[in-house]
Amino acid sequence: MSLEFRNITLYLENRIILEDVSFSCSGRITAVMGTNGAGKTSLLKSLLGLYHPGRGEILLDGINLGQLKSPVRRAQLLSYVPQDCQAAGCPVQEFVVMGRNPYLKFWQMPGKKEYEAVEHALEELGIQDLKNRTMEHLSGGERKLCYLARARVQEAGWMVLDEPESGLDFGRRRLLLSRLREYLTKHGKHAIMSVHDPALADAYADRVVLLQEGRILDCISQEDENYEERMMEGLRRLYGRQLDWVRGAAGRAVVWRGDRNADHSELCESRKPGAGL
Numbered sequence: 636m637s638l639e640f641r642n643i644t645l646y647l648e649n650r651i652i653l654e655d656v657s658f659s660c661s662g663r664i665t666a667v668m669g670t671n672g673a674g675k676t677s678l679l680k681s682l683l684g685l686y687h688p689g690r691g692e693i694l695l696d697g698i699n700l701g702q703l704k705s706p707v708r709r710a711q712l713l714s715y716v717p718q719d720c721q722a723a724g725c726p727v728q729e730f731v732v733m734g735r736n737p738y739l740k741f742w743q744m745p746g747k748k749e750y751e752a753v754e755h756a757l758e759e760l761g762i763q764d765l766k767n768r769t770m771e772h773l774s775g776g777e778r779k780l781c782y783l784a785r786a787r788v789q790e791a792g793w794m795v796l797d798e799p800e801s802g803l804d805f806g807r808r809r810l811l812l813s814r815l816r817e818y819l820t821k822h823g824k825h826a827i828m829s830v831h832d833p834a835l836a837d838a839y840a841d842r843v844v845l846l847q848e849g850r851i852l853d854c855i856s857q858e859d860e861n862y863e864e865r866m867m868e869g870l871r872r873l874y875g876r877q878l879d880w881v882r883g884a885a886g887r888a889v890v891w892r893g894d895r896n897a898d899h900s901e902l903c904e905s906r907k908p909g910a911g912l
């Protein structure tokens with residue numbers, strides 16, 4: 636299964652948001668990283684058909700998504716977990732089962748098979764206890780997990796996840812991404828996700844795409860011989876020169892040298908005037 640972005644250029648409100656973005660995904664998970672406003676969500680929304688690039692094409696297993704008219708077919712190919720998981724006024728079980736809609740006729744109600752899929756997804760994510768709760772009464776993290784369960788029962792070939800880790804506690808982030816990897820591997824599926832934490836991208840993604848102000852800074856695979864050097868060089872260009880790897884028996888991690896005493900002024904200088912933050 637292949638997913639390729641070819642020369643994507645996107646304008647929103649007469650501003651260029653993505654410029655000539657080209658890369659292909661590889662392995663189970665591709666992570667997209669970049670500072671706030673770099674264009675990660677816009678890239679994912681272009682993939683989902685929510686934004687329409689003025690130039691370029693996105694090819695999923697040879698299908699040009701720009702020419703795909705059927706929303707049902709698109710939902711069979713791509714599932715989505717947005718950054719902001721809005722509260723719906725229905726029980727969790729009913730929300731999650733909506734993931735099966737692309738496979739039901741318009742007059743058909745979900746049945747035993749569909750609810751079994753829901754049970755299974757909730758169990759895998761460790762949130763069976765939420766089944767009968769109302770979506771709008773859940774915490775942000777709990778809601779995020781319900782959206783993930785819905786994407787899971789949708790059984791699309793590709794999951795599109797916008798900051799899946801946001802709002803989750805320290806342990807659940809790891810649990811979620813390792814379960815995601817297991818699920819993708821077991822079912823031969825793939826994911827593209829935006830993520831802010833380089834440690835999570837490093838630990839769970841096979842390929843990391845670094846976006847800077849709407850352009851590709853680098854696209855690095857874990858298999859590349861110089862992966863560590865390129866990854867660190869890219870991260871330093873995005874976030875600052877004090878970043879470094881530390882290595883130990885338990886693996887490697889990205890840290891700030893000096894941390895609380897580190898000089899973070901470079902971070903602000905690297906932002907464009909008027910870009911906020």
Ligand SMILES: Nc1ncnc2c1ncn2[C@@H]1O[C@H](COP(=O)(O)OP(=O)(O)OP(=O)(O)O)[C@@H](O)[C@H]1O
Nearest residue numbers: 647648652669670671672673674675676677678829
């Ligand atoms: N619908 C829109 N109309 C106009 N501008 C938009 C729209 N959506 C996004 N933008 C702008 O596009 C730029 C990229 O936004 P985007 O949400 O893709 O960034 P991001 O990398 O996902 O940021 P973050 O890490 O903060 O979520 C920003 O400057 C944003 O203000």
